[in-house]
Amino acid sequence: MQVTSLHKFKESPVFNYINNLSPIKTVKSTSISQTFNPYSFASLPSIFTSPHVSSLKESRSLRRHHFSDPSKPEFSSDNETKVGGTGVVTDVLRNSDEQPENFDPGRCIGECSVETTYECPELAIEVSRTLSYDCGSPDCSATPCHRIETNCVSELDGPSNSVVQSGQEVSEARFLGSRVHLEGITNIEQTKEGGGRDWESLITDATGLLIFDSPNDIEASKGHFQESLDPGTRLCASLISGFTHDEINHLQITEVVGPVGLEQNESENPPSQVGEEGHLKDIEATRDTLASTSINTCVAESSEQPDNEHVSNLHRGIRRRCLVFEMAGVYRKHLDDSSSSGSSILSQSDVNIESSDKQLVPIRTSNGSSRCVLPEIGLHINALARTSKNCIINHDLASGRQLINEPSSAAPLHSLTTGQESLNKSLVVTSAERNMGHEENGVQNIEDASQAFGYIEEFSQSSPKKKRRRLEIARESEDCKRCNCKKSKCLKLYCECFAAGVYCVEPCTCQDCFNKPAHEDIVLATRKQIESRNPLAFAPKVIRSSDSDESGKTPASARHKRGCNCKKSGCLKKYCECFQGGVGCSINCRCEGCENAFGRKDGSTLIGADTELEEEETETSEKSVVNKSLRKNVIQNSIEQNPDSALPETPLRSVRALVQLPFSSKSKPPRSSLLSIGSSSGYYGIQKFGKPNLLQPQPKFENRIQDIQEDEMPEILQGNSSPISGVKSSSPNSKRVSPPHTDFGSSPGQRTSRKLILQSIPSFPSLTPKQ
């Protein structure tokens, strides 16, 4: 249908006239088409397997195809929106179909976009998004409806040519990288001047958006579209493919991008609701954002498109991957590194590996005190690392940045909770760095890990220097508050230290404390008693499914093992364990008036924490991008209240390990993998190896991080392995406890290892204070 009309249009005198107007156009269009074709059709399809993606691909291909189609040079621009029968374009077409009278080639776009954006609620989003691409160009958006209409009309008359040309030119400019932005602006201005130009701007924008602007583009491209494109495409491709290798990097990128996408979403969605001015502003802002950074552009594209459902799917795939790999990737990576590299660094033991994964990273906080951050994995922290809260102090942006900058894989983790701004900055930096390293060779991680590990090693070694260092760290750790028990003698779960499975240390202000190596017997006995009552008493409170590690799935849901019982806090304060753990409330919760930002009991999820297990991927993607902003807000609140919670930092607990617990002997079977975690883990973690217990309780908000760790929980909960499990029934909470969370079920492979570990791990190891 549309095609036919297009042909008619093409054949029309006006069209010819337009064609004649600029000889250059045709050529350019051709070249462009050549340039685009390969990308549009080749790379994307192969890369994306998702059915949803296809539409996106198509849409993209269409767009590019337009340009690419030499036969229809002039229409290419228009065709983008009109011709394609698929994806986003389809929507537009649909729209056009709905309003056949408008179908004029020139008009169609304008009207479709306009109408859709403002009038059709359903299509509005998609179209508006489309506009954001097409029109992303400020012009369009900026141009009031009437103006657009005018333009459309004028275009019908003949400006289409000019449009095409300008579009081409613009596209060219886009290819050139930073220039693109300027050009686009210029185009916009021009568009404003002349109605016919709107098309140009649209085309231009679309082109620019389509094109992956990468820094490389600027350099590589000048003059050669293809080359310029290639880099961009490569970049994207690398992003996609890179997930396997550089999940972290990509993740970072994604995160960085995320905000942009979010912005766009915000800006784009509103159009129908928001005044044109606002819309324009949003669009412009978005555009600026996009243009601002080459990487951002690339990302932006992905982020933008997500708006389009069609497109979004594609991007979702990316995001998912990012998300998925985010945790899993890191985890896997390290595993691979450890296994493959077998580096001397990692050679020692799982612990080492873990440590490497966790990379005890010295962090300098704003106050100048260095802190060790243990990013996550493998450490099963019995009590959500409550202690960790305090450990990481001043989780301000600066610190977050620092953390990220650290050569550890932890950075990504941190990024999660870090404010967007900080994320953007830091992530950008880190991502770039990491990308370089990772992409060059997968070894980078290892190196990084080795660095971090080196630190750890140093840390753990016994040379005087190192001892000193240790002391320092320990002292630093002291910054971390401990418990403040007055009556429980630190032998009840009231005591965070005890609950976390760690001995109280100096920083604790507890009174009559028995949770010390000197009272090991008592501690163990008490612990056993408690466990007998509730086998999961020392299990991590937040259980996450992170099957992603192996399968690459997205990490998904996390839940508090028992659920909260909040009455007054609305699950918006740390009183709420769910909130504290950075997870949403679930069915298990008996809270009242739940407003948990991470996910309400009723299922609505504001933030990353998902309420629905099944939604993992989608949710994840959304979380990563859209929710991020929300999270930012919410989290920031929490941050303000308690920076720790919001920030992904790892608990410094590791330090404590130094001071503490030797219990490990029984408790810790050698770990074959990072995953090893025992129900009783916390305490007594790694000492066996003679190293500080690097593994620490999870930071509350490190959702992703926790994912991995918590991965293990399910096992524990499932309890085959855990001796305790048998006893479990006694627990009042057992109902709510998640063994049931089979959903979380992890892949058999890991499970196996985990199970073994768990089995071998006594609930409460006989402790031999090594201190």
Add this chain to the structure above:
DNA sequence: GAGTTTGAAACT
């Protein structure tokens, strides 16, 4: 820093 609030843990 003291006092209050809150909800988990413990107890009955």
Add this chain to the structure above:
DNA sequence: CAGTTTCAAACTC
């Protein structure tokens, strides 16, 4: 299992 008490963290002032 429900209700109550105890407890210490979280929060407020």
